[in-house]
Amino acid sequence: GAVVSQHPSWVICKSGTSVKIECRSLDFQATTMFWYRQFPKQSLMLMATSNEGSKATYEQGVEKDKFLINHASLTLSTLTVTSAHPEDSSFYICSAREQGAYNSPLHFGNGTRLTVT
Amino acid sequence: GQQVMQIPQYQHVQEGEDFTTYCNSSTTLSNIQWYKQRPGGHPVFLIQLVKSGEVKKQKRLTFQFGEAKKNSSLHITATQTTDVGTYFCAGTHNDYKLSFGAGTTVTVRA
Numbered sequence: 001g002a003v004v005s006q007h008p009s010w011v012i013c014k015s016g017t018s019v020k021i022e023c024r025s026l027d028f029q030a031t032t033m034f035w036y037r038q039f040p041k042q043s044l045m046l047m048a049t050s051n052e053g054s055k056a057t058y059e060q061g062v063e064k065d066k067f068l069i070n071h072a073s074l075t076l077s078t079l080t081v082t083s084a085h086p087e088d089s090s091f092y093i094c095s096a097r098e099q100g101a102y103n104s105p106l107h108f109g110n111g112t113r114l115t116v117t
Numbered sequence: 118g119q120q121v122m123q124i125p126q127y128q129h130v131q132e133g134e135d136f137t138t139y140c141n142s143s144t145t146l147s148n149i150q151w152y153k154q155r156p157g158g159h160p161v162f163l164i165q166l167v168k169s170g171e172v173k174k175q176k177r178l179t180f181q182f183g184e185a186k187k188n189s190s191l192h193i194t195a196t197q198t199t200d201v202g203t204y205f206c207a208g209t210h211n212d213y214k215l216s217f218g219a220g221t222t223v224t225v226r227a
Contacts, residue, residue: 034215042219043217044160044217046216046217105150106162106215108161110158110159
């Protein structure tokens with residue numbers, strides 16, 4: 001089945017530094033990838049839609065200058081949390097649909113647990 | 118934005134008993150998907166329902182999509198310890214965005 005690889009699986013960083021999270025579709029091409037954030041015991045909240053070759057679409061309330069998204073190829077999207085602060089500590093999960101399959105299920109990465117000290 | 122409501126938030130079940138989790142949307146959905154997330158893990162796709170009134174079964178799990186395509190349910194019979202986790206419904210709206218419900222976290226007592 002379709003596999004999405006996310007790296008790193010966990011990261012601890014100091015306040016003010018930036019962290020980059022990678023999301024790769026291993027055996028399929030993904031025109032669109034989605035970035036979610038999940039706080040403990042809460043649901044997944046869509047942060048942004050990453051579009052290959054164009055700008056990401058951010059959900060209301062998500063700062064695009066803080067959460068930089070780059071989708072340089074059909075198999076790779078990156079999320080960079082810039083100038084991270086403790087309130088950015090969360091579980092970040094990427095997901096992808098196979099190219100052209102607009103109603104198909106999402107394939108999720110394993111997630112990245114970010115802790116900002 | 119579009120929202121999908123899911124209840125109950127928590128379900129503590131005696132092993133062997135049945136339970137149901139419900140999802141409801143204020144607008145018509147293109148489809149509804151169900152995911153399971155084990156503690157510490159990531160969501161894993163279970164099933165997708167597309168047609169009005171559709172019912173699908175996976176062993177002890179029964180998924181239903183309402184006639185108006187605004188609600189859905191997941192019913193688990195004879196709950197086992199392997200059923201522990203959080204079950205999310207996710208509805209696809211006309212803009213192809215997937216909106217997740219709050220999830221139902223299931224714990225099982227032996």
